[in-house]
Amino acid sequence: MNRAFANRRSVAARLFGAIVALMAGGIAAKAQGRLAAQYSIVMTGVTIGHVTWSVDIRASGYTTVASGKASGMLSMLVNGEGSVGTTGRVENWRLQPGEFHSRIVDEDGDTNLQITFADGIAQVVATPPLKPTPDRLPVTDADRRGVADPLSAVLITAEPGESFFSPGNCNHILAIFDGRRRYNLVLSYVRVDKIELDKSYAGPVLVCGMILQPIAGYRPDSLLVKYVAGRRDMELWLAPIAGTALMAPIRVAMPTMIGTLKIDADKFDTVAEPKPTPATPTPPGH
Numbered sequence: 132m133n134r135a136f137a138n139r140r141s142v143a144a145r146l147f148g149a150i151v152a153l154m155a156g157g158i159a160a161k162a163q164g165r166l167a168a169q170y171s172i173v174m175t176g177v178t179i180g181h182v183t184w185s186v187d188i189r190a191s192g193y194t195t196v197a198s199g200k201a202s203g204m205l206s207m208l209v210n211g212e213g214s215v216g217t218t219g220r221v222e223n224w225r226l227q228p229g230e231f232h233s234r235i236v237d238e239d240g241d242t243n244l245q246i247t248f249a250d251g252i253a254q255v256v257a258t259p260p261l262k263p264t265p266d267r268l269p270v271t272d273a274d275r276r277g278v279a280d281p282l283s284a285v286l287i288t289a290e291p292g293e294s295f296f297s298p299g300n301c302n303h304i305l306a307i308f309d310g311r312r313r314y315n316l317v318l319s320y321v322r323v324d325k326i327e328l329d330k331s332y333a334g335p336v337l338v339c340g341m342i343l344q345p346i347a348g349y350r351p352d353s354l355l356v357k358y359v360a361g362r363r364d365m366e367l368w369l370a371p372i373a374g375t376a377l378m379a380p381i382r383v384a385m386p387t388m389i390g391t392l393k394i395d396a397d398k399f400d401t402v403a404e405p406k407p408t409p410a411t412p413t414p415p416g417h
Contacts, residue, residue, distance in 0.1 A: 163405070164188050164374030168381075169398040172201050175390030182394065186286065188375045193226060194218050195282045211237030217282045219248075224288045224376040231280035233310060244310035252276050255310050270313050270347040278308040284316070287369055287378045295371045295378055296323045301339035312348040316341055321366060326381060332370055332399040336381055341365040358388045374403025 165187050172180035180201025187194045200212035213235035219228040231246040243258040253275040255261070263269060284305040289295050298320035305316040318339040327333040343360045350356070359365075368382035383394040 163190060164372045164377075164401060164403045166372050166379055167398070167400045168379070168396050170199075170394050170396050172199070173393045173395060174387075184282075184379075186372065186379060188221065188372065188377060190221065192218070192220055195286070197282060211235060213237070215280075215282060217280050219283060226279070226283045226286055226288070226377075228280050228283045231282070231310070239311075242311075246280060246308070246310050248278075248280075253278050253308050257310065261311065266350050266352070268347045268349060268351065270308075270311075274313040274347045275308055278306045278313065281307050281309050285367070285380055286372075289371075289376045289378065295369075296335055296337045300337060300369075300378070313346040314349070315344040315346060316367075317344060318367065324368065326368065326370070328396060328399055332381065332396070332401065334370070337369045337378065339367045339369065341367045341383075354388075359385060362386065370399060371401070373401040374405075 166185065168184045168186075170182040170184070171178050172182065180199060182197060182199035184197040185195065194217070196214070196216040198212075198214035202212075213233060215231070215233040215235075217228050217231045219226055219230070221227070228246075228248045230248070231244075233242075233244045235242050235244075240259075242261075245256045247254050247256075252272070255275075284307045287300060287303065289300050290297065293299060301318045301320040303318045305318065307314055307316060318341055321338045321340045324336050324338050325334065326336050340363065342363060342365065345356050345360050362385075364386050366382075366384045367380055368384075369378035370381040371378050379399075380394075381396045381399050385392040385394075
């Protein structure tokens with residue numbers, strides 16, 4: 132090969148690499164954002180619970196925390212209270228959970244769980260320790276591989292080069308493990324809709340169909356499994372988190388045997404945060 136030509140190729144390659152690095156730096160500079168959301172849980176028009184959720188996305192890591200309570204005569208499918216949280220890494224806009232913790236008070240009692248995600252498998256420590264019960268399908272080691280926690284899983288990444296509202300962003304099977312139950316949420320494109328919240332988010336949303344597939348850790352005779360699993364009329368509505376490539380749920384609609392259960396955002400505040408500018412070094416002698 133001609134040496135001059137090879138040198139020109141080498142310079143072009145370095146220039147191309149520099150342009151890519153600059154582009155990536157420009158993306159990283161804007162790749163931070165926060166979400167503060169509040170939701171109402173409504174069954175047949177009656178509010179039976181509330182949830183608060185915060186998400187903080189940084190260039191290389193994220194934290195997310197949620198807490199809520201549901202109770203009352205109509206809370207046949209959702210009953211209890213608790214708090215959950217996750218910390219993890221951000222790699223190519225894919226969330227990689229590192230640690231998930233939860234405290235849930237429900238029909239199973241007061242349970243504290245901590246899940247660590249390492250080497251592709253989720254490990255659980257529970258207080259008090261979880262004991263196998265004959266009415267629940269056991270969770271195997273295979274069930275705990277390749278999974279995410281419930282919060283990280285529903286923060287959906289827009290595909291590179293695609294709009295937030297591209298149909299392809301619904302094409303996911305979310306493999307979820309909450310420390311006790313292992314299930315899939317199978318998403319598929321339905322439509323693009325609009326939503327307007329008072330003094331909060333107003334704009335388009337991506338609407339995905341959602342099918343619940345129980346895998347393990349559940350009671351086969353539970354109301355949730357009998358009347359919700361496998362249904363094809365559930366919907367997950369997603370809205371963008373400003374400054375990031377991520378979308379978060381702004382509405383969930385789940386028909387049940389006594390009416391439609393909705394988890395609706397009353398507040399969905401999202402803020403983009405530019406990457407901080409490095410401090411200018413102080414010249415010697417100052």
